[in-house]
Amino acid sequence: MIEPVPDGTRVHRPASFVVATLLAALLIALLATPMANAQGVRSLGMGGTSTPASNGSGNPAFGALPDAGTPFFLPLPLGAVNVLLRPELDPRSDQFDLLSAFDQASHLGTLLLNPARSPDEVIVSVANDNGVPAVAIDFVGGSPLQISHGTPVGYGQAFELPIGFDVGPVGLGIRPYIDADGRLTPLAGFGELFNEGTSSGEIAGRLQGEAGVGVNVTYATALPIPASEAFAGQVFLGVRAEPFIGLARIDGTGTFTVTTTENDDGETEFGYDYEGDGFYALVGQGGLGYGVTGDLGVAVTLPTPDGRLTAGLGVTDLGIGLWQGMEVTVAGDSLGASSQTGPTPSSRTYLFDRFGVNANVAYEFDTAVLGVPDLGSLLVAADGAYDDGAISGHLGVEGGYDFEIVQLLLRAGGGFDDGLTAGVGAGVRVVGIGFDVAVHTYRSPFTAHQAVGAAVGLGFGF
Amino acid sequence: MIFRRSLVLTAVTLLLLAGCSRHTLLTVEADVLSFLSDEERAGEFSLAADEYLLPDEEGLTAEQLGVPAQMLEGLEGLTLDFSAAITSNAATGSEEVAASFHISDSSDASPFDSPAIASTSVSLEPGETEQLTFAVEVSDSVNPDALATLKSGDFRLGVRLEYVAGPSASGVDYRLDDVTISITVRPGNLLPF
Numbered sequence: 001m002i003e004p005v006p007d008g009t010r011v012h013r014p015a016s017f018v019v020a021t022l023l024a025a026l027l028i029a030l031l032a033t034p035m036a037n038a039q040g041v042r043s044l045g046m047g048g049t050s051t052p053a054s055n056g057s058g059n060p061a062f063g064a065l066p067d068a069g070t071p072f073f074l075p076l077p078l079g080a081v082n083v084l085l086r087p088e089l090d091p092r093s094d095q096f097d098l099l100s101a102f103d104q105a106s107h108l109g110t111l112l113l114n115p116a117r118s119p120d121e122v123i124v125s126v127a128n129d130n131g132v133p134a135v136a137i138d139f140v141g142g143s144p145l146q147i148s149h150g151t152p153v154g155y156g157q158a159f160e161l162p163i164g165f166d167v168g169p170v171g172l173g174i175r176p177y178i179d180a181d182g183r184l185t186p187l188a189g190f191g192e193l194f195n196e197g198t199s200s201g202e203i204a205g206r207l208q209g210e211a212g213v214g215v216n217v218t219y220a221t222a223l224p225i226p227a228s229e230a231f232a233g234q235v236f237l238g239v240r241a242e243p244f245i246g247l248a249r250i251d252g253t254g255t256f257t258v259t260t261t262e263n264d265d266g267e268t269e270f271g272y273d274y275e276g277d278g279f280y281a282l283v284g285q286g287g288l289g290y291g292v293t294g295d296l297g298v299a300v301t302l303p304t305p306d307g308r309l310t311a312g313l314g315v316t317d318l319g320i321g322l323w324q325g326m327e328v329t330v331a332g333d334s335l336g337a338s339s340q341t342g343p344t345p346s347s348r349t350y351l352f353d354r355f356g357v358n359a360n361v362a363y364e365f366d367t368a369v370l371g372v373p374d375l376g377s378l379l380v381a382a383d384g385a386y387d388d389g390a391i392s393g394h395l396g397v398e399g400g401y402d403f404e405i406v407q408l409l410l411r412a413g414g415g416f417d418d419g420l421t422a423g424v425g426a427g428v429r430v431v432g433i434g435f436d437v438a439v440h441t442y443r444s445p446f447t448a449h450q451a452v453g454a455a456v457g458l459g460f461g462f
Numbered sequence: 463m464i465f466r467r468s469l470v471l472t473a474v475t476l477l478l479l480a481g482c483s484r485h486t487l488l489t490v491e492a493d494v495l496s497f498l499s500d501e502e503r504a505g506e507f508s509l510a511a512d513e514y515l516l517p518d519e520e521g522l523t524a525e526q527l528g529v530p531a532q533m534l535e536g537l538e539g540l541t542l543d544f545s546a547a548i549t550s551n552a553a554t555g556s557e558e559v560a561a562s563f564h565i566s567d568s569s570d571a572s573p574f575d576s577p578a579i580a581s582t583s584v585s586l587e588p589g590e591t592e593q594l595t596f597a598v599e600v601s602d603s604v605n606p607d608a609l610a611t612l613k614s615g616d617f618r619l620g621v622r623l624e625y626v627a628g629p630s631a632s633g634v635d636y637r638l639d640d641v642t643i644s645i646t647v648r649p650g651n652l653l654p655f
Contacts, residue, residue, distance in 0.1 A: 088483070097483035118483035121646075127493035142486075 041075055041109070041457035045425015045438035046396025047413030051362050051381045052299070052310045058358045058385070059314030060238030061297035063171055064220035075457040078111035079104050088115070099143070103444045103451060106157050110453035116143040116444035129197065133260035136197030143449035147184065150191020154418065155445045156181035156388060164216070171218035175242065179354070181388060182207040187255070200259040207252045212289065214244035220297075233302035233309075239294065242319075246289025249323050251348070252278035254330075273333035279348055281325025286345070293319025293354075307365040314358045316387075321350040356387035376402035383415075392417040406430050411438070419443020420450065434459030484648070487538060491644035498638070506551075507559070507625035508633035514623040516641065521564070521573035521618035527645075531615045538646040539601035540612060544621060545640040546594045550586035552632030557586045559634055560626050563598045565608045565619045573618040579608050583626060586634065593639075594623075 043050055052062045082104055083089045088097040089104055100115040120141030127134055139148055146153045157180050164173030183206050190201035220238030225231065254276025261271065281287025299312035327346035332338030362381040370378065377400035384393040396413025407429040414422035423440030436457045444451045494516070495503060505514060524534060548559045562578035570576060580598040600608045611617045623636060 094484050097485065099483065118486050120485060121487040121489055123489045123491055125491045125493070128496035133497075 041425065041436040041438045041455045042398075042409075042411065042427065043396075044110070044440040044455050045411035045413075045423050045427070045436065046381065046398060047394055047415050047423040047440065048392075048417050048421040048442070049381050049394035049396030049413045049415065050358075050360060050383045051379065051396075051398075052312060052360055058295075058316060058356075059297035059299060059312045059360065060218045060240040060295050061220050061236040061299035061314070062312055062360075063218055063238055064222055064236040065299065065301065065310070074459070075109040075455060077108050078454065078456060079108040082111050086115070088117070099444075099446065102446075106155075106445055107442070107451075107453065109457075110440070110455045112451050112453040114449075114452055116447045116449040116451060118142050119145070125197065127197070129199075132199045134197040134199050135193065135258070135260055136195070137193050139194075143444060143447040145447055147186070147446070148194040149448075150186045150194065152183060152185045153446055154181070154183040154390065156390070156418075164218075169219060169221060171216075171220075171240075173216045173218070175214045175216060176212075177214065178209070178211045180209040183389075193258075199261075200257065202255060202257040204255045205253065207250065209248070209250045210246060210289075211248040212244050212246035214242040214293070216240055216242035231302075233300055236297075236299040236301075238297040238299070241292060241294050243292045244290065244321075246281070246291070246321065246323060247283040248287070249281045249289055249325060250278070251280070252276060254278075271334040273331070275329075275331040277327070277329040279323070279325055279327050279346065280343075281323050287323070287325040289321055289323035289325075291319060291321035291350075293317050293321075306369050307363055309361070309363050311361045312359065314360075316356040316358065317354040318352060319350075319354075321353070323348050323350070354388050356385060358385040358387070359383065374401045374403065376400045376407060377409075381413075390418060394421065396423075409436075417442065419448070429459075432460065486649070487646050488649050489644050489646045491642060494641040494643055495638055504635070504637040506633055506635050510625060510627055512625040514636070515574065516621040516623075518620075519572050519574070521566075521620035523568060523618055524615045533647050533649060534613055534615045536648045537609065537613050538648050539599065539609065540643070540645045541600070542598045542621070542644075543640055543642045544594075544596050544598075545638075546623060547591055547637045547639055548584060548586060548594050549591040549635045549637075550588055550628075550632070551634060552586075552588045552629055554588055555629035555632065556588075557628030557632060557634055558626040559584055559586070559594060559636070560624050561594050561596060562622050562624070563596070563619070564622065565600070565611055565617055567611055567614070568616050568618050570618060573620045574622055578622075579605055594636075 050058065052065060086100070087093040087095040088100040090096060091101070097115075097118050099118040103115040104112050119139040121139075123138040123140060125136045125138070127136075137148075139145055158177065159179075160175055160177040162173055162175045164171055166172075185204045187202040187204055188200075189198045190203045192198035193201045218238065218240040220236060223235040223237060225235055254274060256272065256274045258272045281289060295314060295316045296318065297312060297314040299310065302309045302311075324345070324347050326343035328340065328342040330338070330340045360381070360383045362379060365378040365380075367375045367378055377398070379398045380395075381397075382393070382395045385391065392415065394413060394415030394417070396411065396415075398409055398411045401408045401410075409427035409429070411425040411427070412423070414420065419442060421440065421442045423438050425436065425438035425440075427434060427436040436459065438455045439452065440455065441450050441452045443449065507513075524531075542563055544561060544563070546561065550557050560581060560583035562581035564573040564576050564578055566573040566576035579600070580596055582594065582596040584592045584594045586592050599605070600612065602609060612619075621641065625634060628634070
């Protein structure tokens with residue numbers, strides 16, 4: 001029989017529970033890491049730049065490039081190991097920091113050296129400003145929070161475990177995935193809360209998450225364009241179709257308004273009201289989603305006297321999703337009023353809801369022309385993308401040196417991806433086995449903090 | 463002045479938006495003076511034992527402060543900064559004015575029935591203006607008994623400004639310059655694990 005726990009008593013969990021939890025976290029991390037790090041350690045070393053070889057998921061046309069044979073990469077889940085090294089990531093520690101943990105969890109493949117930190121102190125100052133009650137908030141210490149600048153705060157993360165193989169000219173794959181993104185948008189007056197203070201402020205938020213499994217079919221081919229003096233290159237087209245079964249989805253929007261007012265007795269009252277609507281679906285509880293998404297891509301390779309240019313344009317997530325789930329709306333205020341409708345069975349249709357466009361260009365130099373001793377390869381790459389309302393762009397370079405049976409690769413790059421990114425990296429290739437390491441920086445979620453971390457990956461099949 | 467419970471809930475929400483950690487402190491700092499009218503900020507004492515009580519005879523309770531009991535359990539401390547300018551109206555003889563800060567449990571009808579946690583006084587010569595200033599800290603190391611009372615959520619607190627002594631047919635003018643109260647809690651104990 002389970003004894004009720006008296007109020008105020010902390011439950012001491014047995015050590016075996018803690019170990020099991022850690023093991024489960026490590027397992028999830030192992031599974032999720034390859035995609036948390038989709039761009040791979042190579043890309044991180046180039047500051048996040050994706051190359052035609054690494055851009056398999058963004059542009060299906062790259063699958064038809066002559067040297068597209070992709071080795072198998074396994075980024076190591078160093079981020080999970082960090083839980084054992086840093087008390088602020090350990091939920092059992094007195095120093096546990098939710099923001100640090102969130103930062104690390106969002107970058108499982110990277111051992112963060114300086115995860116974002118929550119403020120040491122939040123000071124809420126209350127005063128009456130010429131007859132108008134006002135509140136101001138200051139954050140002391142910790143990482144600078146975006147919200148305190150009154151600017152929208154966004155978060156997006158995709159975890160996937162794509163497994164694929166080629167059957168003749170067609171690629172087949174299965175892709176379990178979890179996508180999560182959210183955005184908080186300060187509205188009227190909210191930004192003042194963190195400056196001179198305000199008597200009212202409003203903020204709107206949106207949270208979306210989806211988990212499911214997709215089965216994809218990719219076909220890419222070279223167009224039969226005869227070589228001519230005007231155009232000596234090749235053009236490739238690719239298409240990917242992915243029917244999916246959705247196992248869970250959450251989709252909510254809401255606004256939250258804070259006001260300070262003076263009542264009839266001259267007393268200051270702080271109040272809030274909120275309204276929101278949400279949709280959720282969970283398999284096993286009457287919810288299910290299904291649909292199909294598609295990606296289209298075109299790529300061009302063009303030989304030049306000094307090397308080869310590769311460029312590509314991809315359009316992703318041209319899809320439709322149909323979901324059965326539950327609809328809920330809530331509203332309420334600080335005076336105690338609250339209302340809720342639902343949960344009522346409902347269905348939602350999502351059309352192109354994660355639509356994105358990406359462009360890549362890469363130039364491989366003919367090292368024989370360059371005449372640098374031992375330089376076996378030199379690649380300069382750039383990318384740009386629009387995805388779910390956010391734009392990103394990167395520029396990176398990779399040089400390869402050949403020493404007998406060993407190939408040494410050195411990388412560097414940087415760009416913008418919800419904040420500045422930069423990285424340096426190195427790789428070694430020996431007898432079909434590759435080892436890559438990168439030190440990179442990016443902007444931590446919700447903050448203006450530049451996190452620095454190290455990622456390591458193993459590769460096979462070179 | 464009433465701090466509604468929603469203030470704290472709002473602060474907690476913001477804290478969650480900000481990210482939360484067990485080391486993060488939440489301080490609510492109120493400029494009490496800004497909520498008082500000009501008449502309430504200044505006045506005159508003419509008789510011995512004349513006094514001005516802030517906020518009033520019954521003091522401020524946890525309910526009026528609007529801090530939920532669970533948050534009070536995580537109370538780290540309270541500070542009060544008080545400053546008032548006192549001007550003597552006497553033609554002859556010195557006068558004395560005192561200020562004190564009181565915390566009692568709510569079984570007392572008034573916090574002012576309990577001994578002061580901190581007090582200070584000033585003596586004025588005829589026509590002189592002096593600043594009466596004090597700062598109180600209630601924490602684990604300073605006034606730990608008062609901290610325990612506050613943590614229990616069962617308390618009354620208040621500030622008294624009192625005309626202690628002076629020659630008859632004289633008096634003082636007082637003008638409050640600063641009354642700032644701040645309470646600091648560690649909301650990390652609200653984390654559900």
